Amino acid sequence: MSKLYDVIIIGAGPAGLGVARALQHAGVKDVLLIERESQPGGVPKHCRHPTFGMLTFLRPMKGHTWAEKLLTYVQYPIRTATTVTSLLPDGQIEVSSDAGLETLRARKIVLATGVRETPRHPRLVSGVRPQGVLTAGALQQFVYLRGLKPGDHPVIIGTELVSFSAIWTLKSAGVRAVAMIEEGPRPTAWRLCLLFARLLNVPVHCNSRISRINGSERVESIEILSKGEHKTLPCDSVIFTGKFTGEYTLIRKSHLASDFGTGRPLFDQNGACSDPGYYAVGNMTHPADMGDQCYQEGLRIGGRIAAALPSGSIAPEFISVQHDDIIRISAPSIVRLMDTDNKTTFNIRVQRPVTGYVVVRDGSKELYRRRYRCMPERRILLKDVDMSNVTAQSALHISIES
Template sequence: MAQSDVLVIGAGPAGLSAATELARRGVTVTVLDREDTAGGIPRHCNHPPYGLREFQRLMRGPAYAKRLVEEALASGVTIRTRTTVVALHPGGRVEITSPQGLETLSARAVLLATGVRETSRAARLIGGEKPGGVMSTGALQGIVHLNGQRPFQRPVILGTELVAFSALLTCRHAGITPVAMIEPATRITAYSPAAMLARVLGVPILRGTAIDAIYGRTRVEGLRLNRPDGPEELATDGVIVSGGFRPDAALLRASHLEVDPGSGGPVIDVWGRLSDPSYFAAGNLLRGVETAGWCWAEGRRVALAIHAALQDRLPT
């Protein structure tokens, strides 16, 4: 059974910052991630602002993610990509699958930093046909930045969370012109200054508006909207279903660990420790989506708690 002092599940900003902090303190750390490349969501976000809190410079997402990975490796962290955790067991024992097959790993502490998932069209109860051109922000950014493709020309962005404005910047970078951002509430979800970005780029925000149906056979052709003053048709060739985040907690729910019914993430104490004291959590697994900088800072904070726990100095 392979063993490290600490296993970190998730190679995004929270997981990598925690791993780096622990390794710099002499702890043996292994990071596990199911993706081909470490770095998390910022790898797909080829726009600023990243890095101001962490590196005192303005960076694009891919460069920021690369810097996080480089710092972790330079500190002595082992990163295993293409590795999926399939089970969590009491006492810091986890089962994984990778190109090398099934393995069981053991650690004195395990940090869960698996982040969030965007809510799907089906979960939002959007009716109509099921043509191509409906995707999440993550899918859009993967297609644009990793594959170099342009999936549509004039899409609609559903939602006004920070990630929706990330989708807007992704569209701008790819030469895509959104026709509107749609927000069911009367106020945008992100910080108010974010609305300035849409205004500068000439993209209207339709507040108090819901998508009733999507039209199109093979590709999106239009939407039926429910607006405050009545129904309206809108021509568009794509829908970016943005935000509506929930913790990526399938692994957690299948385990012995206690789940918070409010957030859908783990129950934690003030130190980020779970119901099994061998486990900790940090980052967006714990809440609705926060910025990469926030997750990076929280990863460092929880790393200090883990380091104290390894020395039997963490209050119970």
């Protein structure tokens, strides 16, 4: 029989490292981290822009420096180049590595597998598959790990924060982006980011959508629909950024309950899934917060897991959280009925820009109301919603009202 760990953490990025540090602080002994890449640290280890560390260390740090510092706080073993292939009941997982196939066991298993960017094909962009089409994550590896350039005249698709970080990455490689393409009327990131693009002489085309990539062996141009007109923009590479989605492949083929549309696991206010032996944390639950925010969440969930380990069980009853169609996700997606922790913070995302009152109701009873200016891909936190009177018969619903 294989060793029984107290906790196995799948993913050694910011959220997983936060969980590990909290468990270590609580004195939990037998913990194992599993990372499918050859080095731990998650996405930040590929980043060289100084947008990390403010929440964690109160100073800006480059991503790889920040990740290396987080790793110094974790004394548990980290198995790298190891892929989890199955999530099973009774705290068992199957993994594959150079050592072959194994089954590992733990009292609690933490899913901290993070997110990935939406590539070209799910965005319904036509054309063949020439060289020069990649995501921002692949761009960072091209430039920082392999010392390569994606091309001399790239176009960036999207205007999320990661899109503007791609401008920085290209600059590090001595390349200036030809343009940024945004479907909406304004950038998804803060308007101040436009100043950064302007300083680096990168034009931003709003109300524009890429419809086709031209080129056979190599990208030669893209076609865009901009303000009702079809235009051709010469370029030699296309970088798709943002539109993050969680890594849900393992969830879809597991016994864990999940959202029908997204494949995201159902999880409660403390991160516990439908099988209370499993916990979900970080950007797989709410694509996509910043690294510091995921680390802070990992610290909180890690503390909850440490508190649950002595008894090994939690309340089985939970109720689902419903929301308006304009709301894309809410985290948590379920609320478990507990004797403590009567206040829950919800993290929501919207489908399109909207300004109004975000309201949480239990049937006809109003639990929370506050006015927000909501933008897609930005987190909206509904802090400390009172759940003290929620029962098994409750009907929780989040809406946005004018």
